[in-house]
Amino acid sequence: MKPNYFFVMGIASLGFGLLVPAATPQAGHYSRNEFGVARTVSSNGQIDMTGPFFQSLGTNSRSCDTCHRENQGWSISPDDVRERFDHTKGLDPIFRLVDGSNSPNATVNTVQDRRRAYSMLLTKGLIRVERPIPAGAEFSLVTVNDPYHFASAAGLSLFRRPLPTTNLRFISTVMWDGREVNPATPMTIANTLAQNQAILAASLAHQSLDATNGHAQGNVPL
Ligand code: HEC
Structure with missing residues (x-):
């Protein structure tokens, strides 16, 4: 595991625990790990565990959740x-x-x-x-x-x-090598927030399609 994800999530949940009064509980998703308990907090209040992310949309029984697991820091x-x-x-x-x-x-x-x-x-x-x-490329295969x-x-x-599929609103490119963002329209600080959000939304939509066609060997486009 990548312990830093759990560390960050652990701190985040501790922070919520301290800052959010018990009177406003959020539908919680808790999972145990070797450091204690990790919690995923959704701004929607809850995560629909029957949504497309958890469905087999391709041909090999995989879902996004096969490689992005809640109890593994979404990796x-x-x-x-x-x-x-x-x-x-x-x-x-x-x-x-x-x-x-x-x-x-x-x-x-x-x-x-x-x-x-x-x-x-x-x-x-x-x-x-x-x-x-x-x-x-600035290198060649020797x-x-x-x-x-x-x-x-x-x-x-x-x-x-697998990169964690959480907190994606804060990422500045998609995938380790950024390949899911159209190089013609990168997210930059010169853009407005709304422009960057639109680019991110389009990139993530494209990523879902590629993940279904690739990892899940889908044959019907989403
Ligand atoms: C077989 C395992 C596997 C499955 C199934 C899978 N992914 Fe991934 N996912 C990965 C890997 C590996 C990466 C990182 C690959 C890279 O950067 O080249 C990744 C990266 C991502 C990222 C990039 C996050 C970031 O910070 O840039 C997103 C978003 C994502 N996946 C969403 C999905 C969605 C949505 C699905 C289902 C439609 C899905 N994945 C199914 C393995 C998987």
Whole structure:
């Protein structure tokens, strides 16, 4: 797990606990972790756990909640992933060849196969994000040492932890590399707040579509 998320959330909930009088309770979402209890507070008062975020909208049984879990700071942690592996013998929807395994060509017939195939996910909580070297990159690919015999310059295997899907109103770009924001219209300090909010909303809408088509292997656009 990334302890800093829990730390921040822990402090946030402590702050609310101290500042919000008991007379105005919010519908609370509490989850336990090794540091105590984390709480998610929604400005809507509650989170609809039956909403699209929690529905399987693609073809491989995954939902957004497969990789963005409330009790994991809206991301995942190796502990949580390993627990799911043990409970399901490695068949939980997070274990899918499309991006859960070290290579999409991995063999996953037996539990032993799956333990090997999903080792980056099981040991580090990482999803394989496939990206080419961008045009005009300030670097080039000099040598390849890929133990999974899959990655190429046209599709590097970038192993990344899911970013937490919370407090998104405060982000200044979407994804680790910002690729879900149209480069022609970045969020900048020269924009008005309303302009940046509109760009963010459009970027997140696009992100949901890409996540459904990619991670969840959807075949009907949202
Ligand atoms: C298989 C796991 C997986 C699933 C399923 C998944 N995500 Fe993600 N998500 C990730 C990963 C990994 C990243 C970071 C990838 C990157 O930056 O390249 C990410 C990043 C994000 C971000 C970026 C947050 C930020 O701070 O920039 C948002 C928003 C997001 N996901 C929303 C969703 C939504 C909405 C769904 C469902 C439609 C979804 N995700 C389904 C793994 C997943």
